[in-house]
Amino acid sequence: MAYYVKTKVELKFGQNAGFNEVLAKLVPFLAGHGWKLEYGLQALIGDLTEILHLWSVENFEDIAKGLDAAFSDPKLGQSLAKLPDLMHKETMQIMVKTPYSP
Numbered sequence: 001m002a003y004y005v006k007t008k009v010e011l012k013f014g015q016n017a018g019f020n021e022v023l024a025k026l027v028p029f030l031a032g033h034g035w036k037l038e039y040g041l042q043a044l045i046g047d048l049t050e051i052l053h054l055w056s057v058e059n060f061e062d063i064a065k066g067l068d069a070a071f072s073d074p075k076l077g078q079s080l081a082k083l084p085d086l087m088h089k090e091t092m093q094i095m096v097k098t099p100y101s102p
Helices: 016-031 061-072 074-080
Strands: 003-011 035-042 050-057 087-095
Touching: 003 016, 016 035, 016 050, 016 061, 016 074, 035 061, 050 061, 061 074
Parallel strands: none
Antiparallel strands: 003 050, 003 087, 035 050
16 A cells, blocks of 8 residues: 655745755655655645645655654755745645545
8 A cells, every 4th residue: 555645835935946955855865765756746826835745655664764764864954954944834644545546
């Protein structure tokens, strides 16, 4: 069974470029720990500070392992330390497909 991690990020105004730089480092790091970014979405029209991500993870335990690895890696940690200056809020949900989903 695949699991999906949905994140919703509310950026501080004007911080999209800085956030994109951090995620450009985080995405390949998490890919090495079983996470696959299916979609990273930002508004074209509407709330330009909202970013949505949908990640797929095959093994449930890889969710915590990936997060633990990211926050304990000293090099990546330097990039992640910038996030409080870039974001107001982040929410995360762990989801599974509905019975009617292809």
